[in-house]
Amino acid sequence: MEIVTVALIAVVISSVLYLIFRDSGPKGLPPGPKPWPIVGNLLQLGDKPHSQFAELAQTYGDLFTLRMGTQTVVVASTPSAATEILKTHDRILSGRYVFQSFRVKDHVENSIVWSECNDTWKNLRKVCRTELFTQKMIESQAHVRERKAWEMVEFLKKKEGEEVKIVEVIFGTLVNIFGNLIFSQNIFELGDPSSGSVELKEHLWRMLELGNSTNPADYFPIMGRFDLFGQRKEVAECLQGIYDVWGAMLKERKAAKKARGNEGKNDFVEVLLDSGLNDQQINALLMELFGAGTETSASTIEWAITELTKNPKVTAKIGSELLTVVGHSTVKESDIPNLPYLQAFVKETLRLHPPTPLLLPRRALETCQVLNYTIPKECQIMVNAWAIGRDPKTWSNPLAFSPERFLNSSIDFKGNDFELIPFGGGRRICPGVPLATQFISLIVATLVQNFEWDLPNGMNPKDLNMEEKFGLTLQKEPPLYIVPKSRA
Numbered sequence: 001m002e003i004v005t006v007a008l009i010a011v012v013i014s015s016v017l018y019l020i021f022r023d024s025g026p027k028g029l030p031p032g033p034k035p036w037p038i039v040g041n042l043l044q045l046g047d048k049p050h051s052q053f054a055e056l057a058q059t060y061g062d063l064f065t066l067r068m069g070t071q072t073v074v075v076a077s078t079p080s081a082a083t084e085i086l087k088t089h090d091r092i093l094s095g096r097y098v099f100q101s102f103r104v105k106d107h108v109e110n111s112i113v114w115s116e117c118n119d120t121w122k123n124l125r126k127v128c129r130t131e132l133f134t135q136k137m138i139e140s141q142a143h144v145r146e147r148k149a150w151e152m153v154e155f156l157k158k159k160e161g162e163e164v165k166i167v168e169v170i171f172g173t174l175v176n177i178f179g180n181l182i183f184s185q186n187i188f189e190l191g192d193p194s195s196g197s198v199e200l201k202e203h204l205w206r207m208l209e210l211g212n213s214t215n216p217a218d219y220f221p222i223m224g225r226f227d228l229f230g231q232r233k234e235v236a237e238c239l240q241g242i243y244d245v246w247g248a249m250l251k252e253r254k255a256a257k258k259a260r261g262n263e264g265k266n267d268f269v270e271v272l273l274d275s276g277l278n279d280q281q282i283n284a285l286l287m288e289l290f291g292a293g294t295e296t297s298a299s300t301i302e303w304a305i306t307e308l309t310k311n312p313k314v315t316a317k318i319g320s321e322l323l324t325v326v327g328h329s330t331v332k333e334s335d336i337p338n339l340p341y342l343q344a345f346v347k348e349t350l351r352l353h354p355p356t357p358l359l360l361p362r363r364a365l366e367t368c369q370v371l372n373y374t375i376p377k378e379c380q381i382m383v384n385a386w387a388i389g390r391d392p393k394t395w396s397n398p399l400a401f402s403p404e405r406f407l408n409s410s411i412d413f414k415g416n417d418f419e420l421i422p423f424g425g426g427r428r429i430c431p432g433v434p435l436a437t438q439f440i441s442l443i444v445a446t447l448v449q450n451f452e453w454d455l456p457n458g459m460n461p462k463d464l465n466m467e468e469k470f471g472l473t474l475q476k477e478p479p480l481y482i483v484p485k486s487r488a
């Protein structure tokens, strides 16, 4: 069906609904800009909702309301409002708003990201907490990440003097880190896009793209059941494609384990086969860990390298800390606890560039009172981590990139300090925090230890474009190109 016809049908249906229900909207909501009939505030929003929401918060306060089509959305923009959402009312506001494209049969029920906080979700979180992301498991897999970081160095050494789109190298490195953590296999060879399982790669890439694409049914859910643009169908096909490839690998691993007893591989599949989860849950969990972990981390590292390029003094401090602590040995994950400036640098990068700037949308399971306003049942809630990280009432000189601000501070992103929430908070806080911080720190340290770099064509670092492109994750636009040079 033509997109114009669909839009017209949506407008007619929504107009009728608007005329019927216009006076019966929820009462006591936080204030917000006046919505237009039918489209609500949609036309007032551009392509950077996180920064527009920050501006709206100046006028309407800590909590404000928007109408996105027929949906009511409340946005929290300060540490105190975030505390209310993620701590005080965490249980009632722990539902997820499931994007229409992802409402695929049998997916939401088995999904750690999209399901309600029910028994299945609790079990999946428990497996993450007690099996996959324990300190013991993370330490035992450190050599895998260190090997991949070193392969990245070898790849970049071959590219000396050439322009490199660094996010592609980082993303490729992370994809292979995940392939090895999960299955003990590379997904493809760096610099050779035709290598590896083409089918698996295409499905994984497409899933990430679909996660970042807009579905009009999220604003007009009445259109949702028809899947007019075929996005849900495509997500279902991609999921099936991934599960077919991974399902076959799982089957092989199960058979090998049965034949040889404990196979001895130290990866997620090995752990999950003993976890009591069924095949569908294992498949869904692996796919979601991959999806949730790769793009967010690649985006963070690209911003980190951008900030290093713009702030040579910061790069020099990381370099000199590395020299003092590690000397001329190759940096390892076990060195990270002894590198406080590097840790402060990662926090500062995530303060200014949280890859999911509005976290993942929550949904009210019941009506509740927040900061003397009424949040109605089924209302969507967004928390603007990007605005909170730049709040001038919380941070001095908030736009300056200064890791020093974290050096003598106990502020961390583990969910207790609501002024720094790149990983969210409360019961749905990102379970990947311990893993993500390890490999982000390792990759940054490995790059600084081994390379200097220029910008292409004598571009000045001061002119680096810091534009942000908002999808599900915050990406740099245009992407950063560097010309690597090995350190002597």
Ligand code: HEM
Pocket: 112, 113, 114, 288, 289, 290, 292, 293, 294, 296, 297, 300, 354, 355, 356, 359, 360, 422, 423, 424, 425, 426, 427, 428, 429, 430, 431, 432, 433, 435, 436
């Ligand atoms: C820089 C890296 C990362 C950032 C900034 C990040 C951020 C987030 C955020 C903001 C949420 C939503 C939290 C909330 O609703 O309060 C989330 C959820 C999640 N993240 Fe991450 N993440 C990162 C890396 C990872 C990694 C490496 C993994 C796993 C390997 C992972 C797995 C997940 C999962 C499974 C969820 C859903 C949790 C749930 O709904 O219960 N993330 N992440």
